[in-house]
Amino acid sequence: xxxxxxxxxxxxxxxxxxxxxxxxxxxxxxxxxxxxxxxxxxxxxxxxxxxxxxxxxxxxxxxxxxxxxxxxxxxxxxxxxxxxxxxxxxxxxxxxxxxxxxxxxxxxxxxxxxxxxxxxxxxxxxxxxxxxxxxxxxxxxxxxxxxxxxxxxxxxxxxxxxxxxxxxxxxxxxxxxxxxxxxxxxxxxxxxxxxxxxxxxxxxxxxxxxxxxxxxxxxxxxxxxxxxxxxxxxxxxxxxxxxxxxxxxxxxxxxxxxxxxxxxxxxxxxxxxxxxxxxxxxxxxxxxxxxxxxxxxxxxxxxxxxxxxxxxxxxxxxxxxxxxxxxxxxxxxxxxxxxxxxxxxxxxxxxxxxxxxxx
Ligand SMILES: *Cc1c(COP(=O)(O)O)cnc(C)c1O
Numbered sequence: 466x467x468x469x470x471x472x473x474x475x476x477x478x479x480x481x482x483x484x485x486x487x488x489x490x491x492x493x494x495x496x497x498x499x500x501x502x503x504x505x506x507x508x509x510x511x512x513x514x515x516x517x518x519x520x521x522x523x524x525x526x527x528x529x530x531x532x533x534x535x536x537x538x539x540x541x542x543x544x545x546x547x548x549x550x551x552x553x554x555x556x557x558x559x560x561x562x563x564x565x566x567x568x569x570x571x572x573x574x575x576x577x578x579x580x581x582x583x584x585x586x587x588x589x590x591x592x593x594x595x596x597x598x599x600x601x602x603x604x605x606x607x608x609x610x611x612x613x614x615x616x617x618x619x620x621x622x623x624x625x626x627x628x629x630x631x632x633x634x635x636x637x638x639x640x641x642x643x644x645x646x647x648x649x650x651x652x653x654x655x656x657x658x659x660x661x662x663x664x665x666x667x668x669x670x671x672x673x674x675x676x677x678x679x680x681x682x683x684x685x686x687x688x689x690x691x692x693x694x695x696x697x698x699x700x701x702x703x704x705x706x707x708x709x710x711x712x713x714x715x716x717x718x719x720x721x722x723x724x725x726x727x728x729x730x731x732x733x734x735x736x737x738x739x740x741x742x743x744x745x746x747x748x749x750x751x752x753x754x755x756x757x758x759x760x761x762x763x764x765x766x767x768x769x770x771x772x773x774x775x776x777x778x779x780x781x782x783x784x785x786x787x788x789x790x791x792x793x794x795x796x797x798x799x800x801x802x803x804x805x806x807x808x809x810x811x812x813x814x815x816x817x818x819x820x821x822x823x824x
Contacts, residue, residue: 470777472730473698475815476784477508478679479516480822481691485677486520489657492688493673494665496521498546498653500674501536502528506808507736508678508694509817511539516822517677518543523670524565530558537562546585546616550595556580565615569596571605578612585616585651590637591630592622599637602644609646616651617642618672625658625682635667661686680793680804694793694808695784696815698731700749700776703769712766713758718743725770727754729780732763736811737782741765744799747780751787754780783807 490497499522505513514525514536524544527533533545546565553576559566560580568574569587577584586609587596596619597605619638623630638654652668657676660666664687675682679693705725712718712726729747733739742759747767754767767780783791797804 471699471816471818472701473696473735473815474818475508475811476695476697476818476820477512478691478693478695478820479512480820481679481693482508482513482516482677483520483822485679485690485693486517486522486673488688488690489660489671489673489676490520492664493655493660493671495668496523496670498523498526498670498672499677500526500548500656500672502526502532502548502674503809504532506674506678506805507811508808509819511535512817512819513677514541515539526672526674530555530562530564533564534558534562544583548587548595550587567595567618568614571597571608574605574608578608581612583615584612585618586614586649588617588619588638588641590619590634590641592620594620596620597641599641602641606646613647614649616653616669617645617649618653621654621656621659624656624662625684631659658682658686661688664688675805675808678808680808683794692784692790692792694811696731696737696782696811697779697784698729698735698737698765698782700727700769700774700778700780701730701764702728702776703774711758713742713761715759717759718757718766723770724757724768726757727767727769727774727780729765729767729782730763731765731782731815732761734762734812735815736807737765738800738802738807738810741796741800745782745796746791747782748784748786748789748791749774749778749780751789753789 499517501510501514504510526546528549548567567585567587589596590599653670655671657673676690681689708722710720739760745756746753749772752772757768793804797807
């Protein structure tokens with residue numbers, strides 16, 4: 466790693482990814498449909514899907530036909546479900562790539578029927594986002610009888626809270642399932658937090674996303690993921706500043722005494738958010754150094770007065786260094802973001818470096 470003088474990069478531990486998928490599937494007790502949408506939450510859709518493909522998942526979940534086409538281009542042959550409703554203009558591409566659309570809108574279903582290809586019925590039980598509303602199934606009876614979907618699913622809005630909402634969504638889902646004019650062989654509902662808080666699955670497959678990528682949902686889950694993602698950047702300059710000197714735009718940090726400042730070659734244009742300035746910390750040589758001043762587009766300053774370091778040394782913004790580690794969740798909390806935003810916000814300017822499962 467150190468031979469490559471990269472300025473900043475994302476490390477993806479494929480071994481940890483596979484162990485997370487294995488432990489999740491074991492806890493769920495059913496096959497998984499890994500969600501690799503949004504470039505596998507920013508980790509790299511192709512590499513992640515190829516690694517997970519070895520575990521024999523039921524199929525993969527994406528948001529767009531383009532994401533699915535990228536997987537087909539690298540010989541992923543399993544079912545790929547497109548979970549965001551297709552626009553009419555996407556249907557041809559979906560047919561060509563043998564994709565499985567998740568549909569809930571009557572006219573979209575009617576448009577798909579002549580293809581005779583598999584599709585899945587999305588049922589809205591409380592997200593109010595996509596799918597036929599649970600109490601409106603009857604309006605689809607005719608089209609459903611013509612070409613039944615291969616699967617039926619819903620999505621929880623608060624699975625990590627284990628509150629009444631999930632019970633109510635399950636009740637609605639059961640009600641909708643009972644009104645279908647056929648018996649679906651494939652039924653699914655659970656995202657990562659749903660299985661973390663209550664395995665095994667009640668249904669035929671589970672749809673984990675963020676758990677695979679190393680982020681647990683907290684609140685006393687039954688299983689916990691290993692961390693998968695690290696974000697690292699090199700020190701490109703250091704300086705001493707006198708008491709009273711400011712750091713970065715707006716001089717929001719003023720040195721309380723003579724301080725040593727290191728500049729890291731990473732900024733908000735890489736996805737390390739501006740708001741983390743004066744809040745987050747990084748690890749350098751296993752020690753914590755606070756981010757001082759606002760994060761700028763391409764550079765971030767840290768106070769290394771107590772951390773012996775020099776130009777070229779690597780700072781860990783997310784991940785482990787020595788005994789200490791900074792989790793995605795810690796950065797998310799400090800940045801008032803969700804961990805999903807932290808991961809998917811990591812920009813393409815940061816090269817992804819994959820640590821193979823057997824390395
Ligand atoms: C993103 C998504 C998931 C996975 O959610 P996680 O919380 O990341 O596990 C599951 N199902 C659907 C429909 C999704 O859009």
